[in-house]
Amino acid sequence: MIFEVIERSLRQPNRVIPVEAVLGNCDGSRMPEVIAARLTPAIAQRLVEVCPTAAFRIEEHDSRPHLRLSYGECIGCGRCFEPSEGAVVTAKTFSWCGHAKDQLVRDWDLDSRTEVGPLRPEPKVVRGQIHSLLGRALNIRQLDAGSCNGCEAEISALANPYYDLERFGIHFVASPKHADMLLVTGPVTRNMADAVKATYEAVPSPKLVVAVGACGCSGGIFAGSHAVVGAVDAVIPVDGYIPGCPPTPAMLVTGILEVLRWGPS
């Protein structure tokens, strides 16, 4: 019996996706990318109208109209693609995650059709760096603060033979007392608020808290509900934000490694 099991295991090819192909990959997330040269005020206005979570906004800066896109609020619904006349497309790579929510916001000057603010560098974590970042051991405790279980499904996928998070020395642990990082999903519901605080308290310092998904970053589609307190940072301090609805396993790996590179805020 056991030999049959071993034989089947050995017959399986190696499925692990190399780290270079994981970082920045966002296939299957439908996150939007804006082609600045194609933006017009009329298109920008339409983007604002179709966005269900107000991730797109038009704001005045020095009496010039700016289009702002907050990835923390984007649920990747793709409703902005059709009316944009090619100005919004599916992102090919995505590594927007941040220390603070404003680092998830991009800004385009609509008059000059250019992006303003610091442009995002490509994800820099390289193979050699990963082990020095982690010291070959990072213990993560996942905490569902009220999510729809979409983020949980993708976080569970991190353990599968394609992403194999253990190769970086990252483990999921059962108790917050064993954890270095809290990975928090979902809008924090009224009914979970106390449990979220208690779990945070139980993690020994120094600790990192990462808010995952549109709901974790901003409340997402549930922002403003009477049964929801708000985003994760409405209840506990947050060191990093990983957007997406849900973020794909590759986006989660990218985000977790980026947050580690910065360390606690």
Place this chain on the structure above:
Amino acid sequence: MKENTPAAVPIGERSAWEATLSLPRAKDEAVARLVTIFGSLGSNRERQVHYVFDTGDACYREIVLPGDGPVRSVVLEVPAAAWYERELHDQYGVEITGHPDLRPLVFHDNWPDGVHPMVDGVDNVPWSNREYRFLEVQGDGVAEVAVGPVHAGVIEPGHFRFSVVGDTVLHLELRHFYTHKGTEKLFEGTSVHAGTMIAESVSGDNCFAHAVAYSQAVEKACQTVVPPRASAIRLIGLELERLVCHISDVGGLCTDVGFSVAAAYAVRIKESLLQASSQCCATRYWRGIAVPGGLRFDIDSRKLVELNQAVAQAAREFSDLAQLILSTPSIQNRFETAGILTRDVARDLAIVGPVARASGVDLDVRRDHPYCHYGRARFGVPVTHYGDVMARARIRIEEAAISARLIEETANALPAGSVLVPLELLGELHGSSAVESPRGELYYWLEGHNGRLTRCHIKSPSFQNWPAMPFAVVGNIIADFPLINKSFNLSYSGCDR
């Protein structure tokens, strides 16, 4: 399209008492199967209580009672009504008489007494600290074990209160609704198009079933028939979701008994399907595809062929894995006779989905109330009467094979044409629809006006099935609880909404 049109039965002068005493009956049952109970507000903001039953006819039967006065509980005739009436009491403040347990269900200690969000304003609801009493089991050697809401693993939150003697569970009380997000209230005032995105966020791993059920309810309200191609692609999406879910569940069962090789094999097959979906339609879980009126975009036939190949490959591998799992003696030892849910309990609590079919309740919306392309598809519905973990695993394994075949057959004979028709949204909207999600019957009921929703109720299979879980756990040892729980595979978020 032959679908379940609820015929609202006007109650007229009859009292609530009389109406509830003459509950609809199905052919061989004392009382027809309860689908859902929910509240709504009438044109003068008067409260109404809706009872939906499946009597075995093509259409579900809907009864509407006035809810401003006392409403007699139907729990003694229909035990499945227990949670629905508690929810109705919480959300609408409807006075239910004769219910043996009207403790708060949806709202916890932090919620003040007397605030009913579906009726009252919900701005700045104060924080409260009311007391909740668990049922207490007394006797020599009885100990309580409290588990949750935060569990050890990547799992959703919920609380389980076990009363045990030694290892044996005497009683299990569930306390859920930690992930309650006020979803049904969020639908109010939303445009029917934006409502799809809320529906997709009710239970993330079943998001396509929710999107389709919601869209069908809107289409019913607008009397729109979606083009055949859209309907066929929806079937592919629904079956793919079922396939992914069932493979994941069987893998999860292996994890819970420490059979890591099989568990890793299952998640590997699951991931291959998610990646194939991502290649096919740019979304791993088919989010943002189904909308009222059809599909947001067509899927390239060439890409569907590739998806089809991935599904066929996954089905072959899963069948190989299933053979390995079912023939492993230690698996048989753990799965067989663990967590038996009897047919009587399953029927009394109106259990749906694979859990019902594993306990001898022959029920499948796809066959009984065909929607999408299912009227044209030929498939069997596996049923077994053992009701244990093994039965639930076997049902999922058999259904996975059927799903793969349905995907293949539909993709090979895909109708041509458009995938989206415009909707006529002016005037009153009133529609409902049921879909067999991977967890069982999922039912949407909605009302609206000029393209905006005024009420949307979601009957989720998890809400229906959770109350049955303790019946399967009692008498087992507490160490088998994770396994039994996994074999039900219920969504917390879908239940809590």
